[in-house]
Amino acid sequence: xxxxxxxxxxxxxxxxxxxxxxxxxxxxxxxxxxxxxxxxxxxxxxxxxxxxxxxxxxxxxxxxxxxxxxxxxxxxxxxxxxxxxxxxxxxxxxxxxxxxxxxxxxxxxxxxxxxxxxxxxxxxxxxxxxxxxxxxxxxxxxxxxxxxxxxxxxxxxxxxxxxxxxxxxxxxxxxxxxxxxxxxxxxxxxxxxxxxxxxxxxxxxxxxxxxxxxxxx
Ligand code: SAH
Ligand code: MG
Numbered sequence: 001x002x003x004x005x006x007x008x009x010x011x012x013x014x015x016x017x018x019x020x021x022x023x024x025x026x027x028x029x030x031x032x033x034x035x036x037x038x039x040x041x042x043x044x045x046x047x048x049x050x051x052x053x054x055x056x057x058x059x060x061x062x063x064x065x066x067x068x069x070x071x072x073x074x075x076x077x078x079x080x081x082x083x084x085x086x087x088x089x090x091x092x093x094x095x096x097x098x099x100x101x102x103x104x105x106x107x108x109x110x111x112x113x114x115x116x117x118x119x120x121x122x123x124x125x126x127x128x129x130x131x132x133x134x135x136x137x138x139x140x141x142x143x144x145x146x147x148x149x150x151x152x153x154x155x156x157x158x159x160x161x162x163x164x165x166x167x168x169x170x171x172x173x174x175x176x177x178x179x180x181x182x183x184x185x186x187x188x189x190x191x192x193x194x195x196x197x198x199x200x201x202x203x204x205x206x207x208x209x210x211x212x213x214x215x216x217x
Contacts, residue, residue, distance in 0.1 A: 007032055008063055015116045020092060020108060021056030022146075023174075030207035031172060032060040035142045038170035039068035042141035045166055047072040050129050050157055051081075051147035054095070054105050055112035055122075057174075061144065062118035070141070075125045075132050078106040081148045083184075129153065133160030140164050145191055146174035154186035158194055162201075171201055171213045183209065 007029050008016060016028060023031070035047055047065050052058045052074040065072040080103035083090045097104035106126060113122045125132055129147050133156075143165050145157050165171050176192045177183035192211055195201040201213040 005067070008060060012059055012063055012116050015112065016056055016059040019056040019059065019112050020054040020095070020105075022053065022090070023057040023060070024208055027174070027208045027210045028057060028060045030205065030210055030212070031057060031144065032064055034170055034172055034205065034212040035061055035064040035144075036068070038142040039064055039070060042139070042166045042169045043068075044070065045139050045141035045169065046070050047142040047144070048075065048140050048161070048164075049073070049144045049146065050075050050161060051145070051174075052076040052078075052105075052109055052124070053080075053084075054108040055116075057144065057146060058109070058122055059112065059116050059118065061142075062113065062116065062122040064142075066118060066121035071121055071123050073123050073125055074109070075127070075129055076105070076109070076147070077128050078109065078126060079103050080105065081153075082150055130156040130160050133157075133164075136161075136164055138164070139166040140169055141166060142170045142172070144172045144174070145187070149175060149184050149186050151186045151190060154190035158191045162191075162195060165201075165215045167215055167217070169215050170204070171195060171215065173211045173213070175209045176206075176211045177209060 058074050061072045175187045200217045204214045205212045
């Protein structure tokens, strides 16, 4: 199904922008356009996101999935990344579960997907990324990696998920900073560079820290 829309409608856009998270509007729109093209290129195949947090980026991807007649799997353990924990730069005390004292973004995620009317198009998978990847077999039209930004989780996401991108499908990576002065290195060193150096992926576009690669082999 071809999707000629220009982007999110006003209601979903305002929900996405009101959602806690780390996806700038311009990059969300670039993510949307890349996912729309990928869904048209590999019809019927699902989308998958690693790292949903409160569902901000998921609104853009869910909108694409809905219009393409497919789904987006949203993988997250909902316990936060290193940099989301207490004492770190991106910590938000309002997403801590008082009973356990641990982060729990799942209730926020559910509320956002409900309010955006995307429950038919977004399938949450609550678990550790590498554990989910270990038994995954379905080819993906679109893979978005925005999970743990440490060296090990980034490498495990590269190894566990990128083989599942269909030929002609798309790999999008967030928080890619070629210049160390701009931010942490693992998404660049453990995902972006290996993907290009593997010869399996070719760079298609860059918007802010978002990189979009096409699977060619
Ligand atoms: N895409 C989101 C931001 C994601 S933040 C947005 O648009 O705002 C990174 C997320 O990755 C966090 O929610 C964290 O819980 C999740 N994460 C980090 N490491 C993970 C792992 N190993 N398995 C599953 N989820 C992980
Ligand atoms: Mg990010």
